[in-house]
Amino acid sequence: MIIYNETKQVFLDELDRGVLDEKLYDLVRDRFGRETPKSEVRAWKNSLIQAGMRILRSGIPDDCGIAIEYNIPYTSKRVDLIVSGLDRDGRSNAVIIELKQWESAECVPGKDGIVRTFLGGTEREVAHPSYQAWSYAMAIMDFNADVQDMGISLHPCAYLHNYLLAENDPLTDDIYSRYLSAAPIFTKHDGAVIEGFLSRYMKKGDGRETIFHLDSGRLRPSKSLQDALASMMRGNAEFTLLDTQKVVYEEILSSAKLAATSEGKRTIIVKGGPGTGKSVLAINLLAELINLGMSASYVSKNRAPREVYKQKLKGSIARSRVDILFSGSGSFIDPSCRDRFDVLLADEAHRLNEKSGLYANKGENQILEIIRASKLSIFFIDEDQIVTMNDIGSVDEIKRHAEALGSEVFETELDSQFRCSGSDGYISWLDNMLEIRETANPLWDRSYGYDFRLFDDPNELREAIIEKNRLSNRSRMVAGYCWNWIKEGKSDSAVHDVVIGEHDFGMSWNLDSTQTWAVDPDSVREIGCIHTCQGLEFDYVGVIIGPDLRFEDGRIVTDVSKRARTDQSVRGIGKLPPGERERRADRIIKNTYKVLMSRGMKGCFVYCCDEGLRDRISFLLGKAGTTDISGPKD
Numbered sequence: 001m002i003i004y005n006e007t008k009q010v011f012l013d014e015l016d017r018g019v020l021d022e023k024l025y026d027l028v029r030d031r032f033g034r035e036t037p038k039s040e041v042r043a044w045k046n047s048l049i050q051a052g053m054r055i056l057r058s059g060i061p062d063d064c065g066i067a068i069e070y071n072i073p074y075t076s077k078r079v080d081l082i083v084s085g086l087d088r089d090g091r092s093n094a095v096i097i098e099l100k101q102w103e104s105a106e107c108v109p110g111k112d113g114i115v116r117t118f119l120g121g122t123e124r125e126v127a128h129p130s131y132q133a134w135s136y137a138m139a140i141m142d143f144n145a146d147v148q149d150m151g152i153s154l155h156p157c158a159y160l161h162n163y164l165l166a167e168n169d170p171l172t173d174d175i176y177s178r179y180l181s182a183a184p185i186f187t188k189h190d191g192a193v194i195e196g197f198l199s200r201y202m203k204k205g206d207g208r209e210t211i212f213h214l215d216s217g218r219l220r221p222s223k224s225l226q227d228a229l230a231s232m233m234r235g236n237a238e239f240t241l242l243d244t245q246k247v248v249y250e251e252i253l254s255s256a257k258l259a260a261t262s263e264g265k266r267t268i269i270v271k272g273g274p275g276t277g278k279s280v281l282a283i284n285l286l287a288e289l290i291n292l293g294m295s296a297s298y299v300s301k302n303r304a305p306r307e308v309y310k311q312k313l314k315g316s317i318a319r320s321r322v323d324i325l326f327s328g329s330g331s332f333i334d335p336s337c338r339d340r341f342d343v344l345l346a347d348e349a350h351r352l353n354e355k356s357g358l359y360a361n362k363g364e365n366q367i368l369e370i371i372r373a374s375k376l377s378i379f380f381i382d383e384d385q386i387v388t389m390n391d392i393g394s395v396d397e398i399k400r401h402a403e404a405l406g407s408e409v410f411e412t413e414l415d416s417q418f419r420c421s422g423s424d425g426y427i428s429w430l431d432n433m434l435e436i437r438e439t440a441n442p443l444w445d446r447s448y449g450y451d452f453r454l455f456d457d458p459n460e461l462r463e464a465i466i467e468k469n470r471l472s473n474r475s476r477m478v479a480g481y482c483w484n485w486i487k488e489g490k491s492d493s494a495v496h497d498v499v500i501g502e503h504d505f506g507m508s509w510n511l512d513s514t515q516t517w518a519v520d521p522d523s524v525r526e527i528g529c530i531h532t533c534q535g536l537e538f539d540y541v542g543v544i545i546g547p548d549l550r551f552e553d554g555r556i557v558t559d560v561s562k563r564a565r566t567d568q569s570v571r572g573i574g575k576l577p578p579g580e581r582e583r584r585a586d587r588i589i590k591n592t593y594k595v596l597m598s599r600g601m602k603g604c605f606v607y608c609c610d611e612g613l614r615d616r617i618s619f620l621l622g623k624a625g626t627t628d629i630s631g632p633k634d
Contacts, residue, residue: 001449002215003027003069007208008055008083009062015052021045024068044068047099050161051081058195060085063205070211071449072136073143073219074601076416076424077242079136084210085202087153092210093201096140096156098133103162107170110257111250113179115170127246128171129158130179137183138240146217152210155201156183159194163187226305226519226536229312232287233325239284245277248412252285252378255410259376260294260342265407267371269398270380272414273427274598278380279305279535281414282345285378286325294342299370301329301351305535307515330356332373333363341374348535349379350386350393360390367393368401377407384436387530387592388569389584423448430597433620434549434590435556444621451540451603454617458505458544458607465542465605469524475540476518477507477527478596480589481567482546482609485509498527498544500609530569530592533599541600545608548589551616560585 004024006014014020021044028036048068055066065084072079081097106116113131116123127135133156140154141147147154165172165187172180186194228238241249248270255266272278282298289296300306306326313322329352332344346352349367356362363369371377379398386393395411402409416424425448428441444452455461462477469475483498496506507527510517517523518536527544548562560581563570570588573581597604608614 001071001447002067002211005065005067005208005211005215007062007205008060008064008066011066012052012056015048020048043099043101047080047101047159047161051097051099051159054159054191054194055083055198057191058198058202060198060202061205063207064202065206065208065211067211067214070214072139075139075242077136077139079140082211082214083198083202084208084214085206086204086210087201088203090204092150092152092206092213094152094154094210094214095198095201096133096137096154098129098136098156098158100129100158100160101162102129102160103164105163105171107173107175108250109175110254113176114247114250115176125247125251127243128176128179129160129185130156130176130183131246132243133158133183134179135240135242135246139242140214142240143219144214144217145220146213149218150213152213153201155197157194157197158183158185160185160187165189226308226312229283229309230316232283233290233313233317235287235291239277239280241277241281241284242416244413244415245281248414249281249284251410251412252376253288256285256289256294256296256343256376257292265339265371265375265377265402265405267377267379267398267402267407267409269395269409269411270378270414271382271395271411272380273382273384274595275427275537276414276416278382278414279347282347282378282380283309285343286345289343290325295340296343296345297325297327297341299327299329299331299344299346300348300535301353301366302348302531302535303328304515304518304532305347308518308536311516311519329353329366329370330363332366332369335372337373339373339375343376343378344370344374345378345380346370347380348385348393349381349398350383351388351391351534352393353390354392365392365401367398368405371402371405371407377402384431384591385534385595387534387588387595389572389588390569423450426450426452427598429620430594433617434594436590436594442620452621453603453605454614454621455605455607456614457503458500459503461542461544461605461607462505462507465540466524468540468603472539473519473521473524474538475542476524476533476538476599477542477544478533478599479527479529479544480546480548480592480596481529481531481564481569482548482562483509484564485566493525500544530595534595536599537601538599539601540603540605541596542605543593543596543607545593545606545610545613547609549593549608549613550610551613556590556613556616558586558589560589563589 021041024044025036067082070079070082079096080099083095102117108114108116113128114125115128116125137154137156232238259266286298309326310322352366354365399409425441428439431437432439432442465475465477479498486495486497491511493508497509498507510526510528510532517528517532548559550557560570
């Protein structure tokens with residue numbers, strides 16, 4: 001999606017009349033339902049005036065295209081400004097411009113593509129402007145099929161219109177040469193240079209056709225971590241890291257190199273909601289650390305992701321080595337393994353338990369054990385994904401154990417959405433709908449660009465998911481754990497665990513393929529639960545919300561008594577005192593559905609057992625009584 005899309009002539013006219021910033025403000029409010037902060041409006045005004053002057057003086061044709069705030073597909077990232085046109089041979093070109101109001105910057109040696117500058121009231125490390133512009137162009141090429149198939153050339157650059165470039169300036173240091181050559185920077189006194197850069201690619205106007213293809217072009221299938229894993233472990237860059245992903249990656253890599261050659265321990269806590277790229281970052285780091293010759297392992301409490309990864313790596317890496325690279329969270333019980341690993345990457349750290357083993361009677365504490373066993377421990381965490389009584393992973397708990405072991409603690413956060421069509425708005429709407437927290441997104445907005453559908457019949461939901469799955473075997477059915485797992489029939493798909501009588505609907509919980517259900521070709525006809533899908537992602541996810549979540553008396557109500565007897569995640573909750581029991585149950589049930597409803601990269605299809613909840617979601621979608629509130633189709 002593009003907020004603003006006009007020809008050069010209209011753009012300059014609106015800029016000259018002083019109405020462009022007002023128009024942008026109104027477009028954001030109308031399309032996203034949010035008010036733009038005054039500081040952002042000022043940034044638009046200041047930067048676009050400078051950019052407009054260069055566009056005017058470049059002499060490019062009046063019918064060249066101008067786009068402002070272009071949303072990169074599958075991400076929540078936006079390109080500041082795009083200028084489009086044709087070269088002398090009639091080939092389509094798009095100049096991608098990142099606009100910066102920076103006035104100073106410092107090199108950050110030892111970290112690839114990172115600089116330090118004053119931003120948001122403090123000094124912080126961020127991606128070099130050239131890296132940012134280049135990475136945005138790479139992401140567009142990766143995701144937009146029309147860019148490659150139609151031969152559209154992308155030319156990224158950064159314009160720092162307040163920046164006075166000094167001799168031997170940090171921004172042009174040799175350590176950034178790779179990105180500077182791919183995406184040049186232009187500073188305060190480079191007006192003529194950027195004008196020449198624009199005119200080089202814009203010999204003829206295109207009537208905004210190039211921008212149309214950028215905005216509406218066919219999208220390539222989004223990459224899933226499980227499908228890209230083998231290539232990543234061979235050292236191939238399957239995912240271009242954007243903004244905070246890149247900053248966090250370089251910080252961890254730098255800390256790992258330091259930890260391997262120095263005394264003392266370090267612990268890094270990486271916070272991030274669903275779809276912010278925690279697992280992608282962890283696997284990228286694992287591959288790079290192994291290639292650097294360090295001892296490292298990816299750690300998770302949940303076995304399902306590890307088994308899926310191991311299956312995807314079958315034949316490319318020896319099984320014995322894979323077992324070391326992907327460890328269970330209970331693998332570090334022995335106190336003698338202190339500092340055995342250079343780095344341990346604990347993904348889904350909110351799922352860590354106090355004790356290990358089938359009867360939870362081994363070891364001291366999984367957080368403590370991971371920190372003790374490594375020189376550098378990394379915990380990727382989202383406290384909104386705590387879904388069982390045994391989950392103890394929290395920021396405070398990690399800090400407590402790190403400090404007890406004398407480990408320095410650093411906190412950082414991933415703040416961008418790379419699942420759910422890159423829609424921060426959808427995740428915010430989900431929080432509001434489940435009453436996890438009040439957000440600024442109470443009502444559905446089609447601008448989320450996410451395919452969300454509400455069904456009155458679970459049979460129709462299942463058929464829709466089966467149809468989507470035919471495209472790539474990347475769509476699955478999941479449900480809240482409100483139906484008992486029938487032991488006698490766990491290998492028989494004719495024995496239905498999940499039964500909704502009023503619709504003559506029945507499905508089996510995933511059969512004996514519990515750990516690889518997410519990738520097994522026939523498992524679309526089996527239904528998964530929180531334990532088989534957390535940490536994984538699909539193109540489309542079909543979610544059956546069970547009777548443990550209702551809407552009555554004007555609010556969301558959770559009912560732990562409706563959970564299955566075979567569900568161990570709430571075992572022992574009845575022993576808690578009143579008040580605490582309800583609070584814990586409420587958190588577990590709401591978090592469970594947030595996890596289930598954020599597994600789909602392209603879409604989420606939902607059926608609610610409770611009619612009141614179905615009506616409530618329909619109301620929030622703004623289409624009461626309908627069963628299909630969808631975004632873009634395949």
